[in-house]
Amino acid sequence: MRSFFRRAVPGDSGSAPGGTAIPDDMWVRCPRCRELTYAREWESSFKVCAKCGYNAPLSAQERIALLLDEGSFHELDAGMRSGDPLRFAPAGRPSYHDKLAQWTADSGLSEACIYGRGRVDGIPTVFSMLDMSFFAGTMGSVVGEKIARACELARDERRPLIICSASGGARQQEGSIALLQMAKTAAAVRSLGRARVPYISVLTDPTLAGVTASFAALGDCVIAEPGAVVGFAGPRLIEQATGEKLPPSADTAEFQLEHGMVDMVVLRRDLRAVVAGLLRLFLDTAAIRSSRPLSDGLLQVPEDEPVSAPVVAG
């Protein structure tokens, strides 16, 4: 699917949706229902299929254009790159080092997560998103660290946090270090919560396993995009493991709405207005205006025990 876009839409990762560089006669095939759409129409509808309603993955630039005020996003820690905590290099198999290099070359990205300050309808926020096009959006040290920093920045500057997730789960090549990013990010979300700063979690296709089961599930409001595969194991893995044939609706955004796991399923064209409306509701309370924290026991690193910089040498 990614390679198809690259062929069909030149400069896909760099051009804003509705960009004028796309020739009239180019077609895009919906990855879900196979329907053909004019590339220009596809882009201007933010990659929502007119026939089946599928919300195809957006690049960071596209997601930012969809959600944030124009020119308001300023990325932080863009150069952060993963170390190799396990020195993962089993004989005769691709090493983690090589895999990282390959994903970087294929996607043009340095990692699966970005974060920074940005505004939604004039409201200052911290925005972060995961990108399936780098290592299937999997969470390792960099994703975990960026999400934790996004939470702490939002907490310290009292800006609401918005995270758009898309991930296959924990990154196996980082082993238990990846697993523990679940605890690190979930704790950071709670630290934000104790400061009474709102967090809106947007689940996009697909959001699974260790990412759903940590920060992505913990939004004050959890929004899912129509048709997105969202859940724990995901339909493919369940079918493999149990041999049972699942209904096509299993683990979709709509399934999770029905079972009480998400608050709403929101059309892409409405997303910015819905998020802005939510933020106004959350922010317009006496407690928030007076900046009073929830209670004692604030979660943060003690002042006399600074976080030892987890930077690796060489």
Add this chain to the structure above:
Amino acid sequence: MSVVLDFERPIAELQKRLEALEKQIAAHPKPELEAERGVVVADLERTRRDVYRDLSPWQKVQVARHALRPQTLDYAKAIFTEFTEFHGDRAYADDGAIVGGPARLNGRVVMLVGHQRGKGTKDSVSRNFGQPHPEGYRKALRLFRQAEKFGMPLVTLLDTPAASAGLADEERGQAWALAENIAAMAELQVPILTVIIGQGGSGGALALGVADRLLMLEHAIFSVAPPEAAANILWKDSKLAPEAAAALRLTAQDLVDLEVIDRIIPEPPGGAHADQAGAAEALREALVEELGSLEATPMDRLLSQRYAKYRRIGTFYE
């Protein structure tokens, strides 16, 4: 069901010889037989030590899964007094894959929560082989809150291959249940002491294991996914699990080097399944010692140290 692992054969053979000798001695005691017994006993001890000193990661996986390896309820009986099991999540069901309730450790009341794999076919099936459903995690969360309410230190014992992953688990929000527990443990206002006693598999283990101190029995494992699942994700072949087990660095010794765990609790020679009482005593000593030091720390400091402990995990360049 065979409970002798391949690499334990030399131990099993010596044990058989010893048993035969003892029968002979009981029937017709002779000094030569006594002398031979002494040799066999020494040989057995040495063989046990040698085999268990250099277990490969995949052998450790097998030991961690051993049918006779003690489980949470064994330790509840051996180490604690007045363990009183509570049932149910007050919303859907009781899940036998997680057990818990208040108990006394050295006289001090604590909340004990752990995974239970089950013993024998029927018990194991009813406990889903230690793979909890969402209601298991929600029962645990109920007990965490109760521990906080009454100021009981929380002791958790991890022993699960992974959280259950079927359609029913999705319908009841497995990912949400795990996330709520992980987050709740990060801010729970009582000391938390976790010991990985068998398999510490993936988010299903972590959802009982966000702690002030993370301990591990010598031959337990702790992993981002069960080795079979990891091999499937990495190389699309679950039969490569032994290779995955090595690459994932899931042994206690590796995890000390990675600074993931705080302490290894030594097991008796031949592993916990060879000497359950010895394993329980080693675990008891470690729990009492660690709880003592945790309880001496003010809660505010404990909470911020707990936050810092997880906050600093990760390896990256910037």
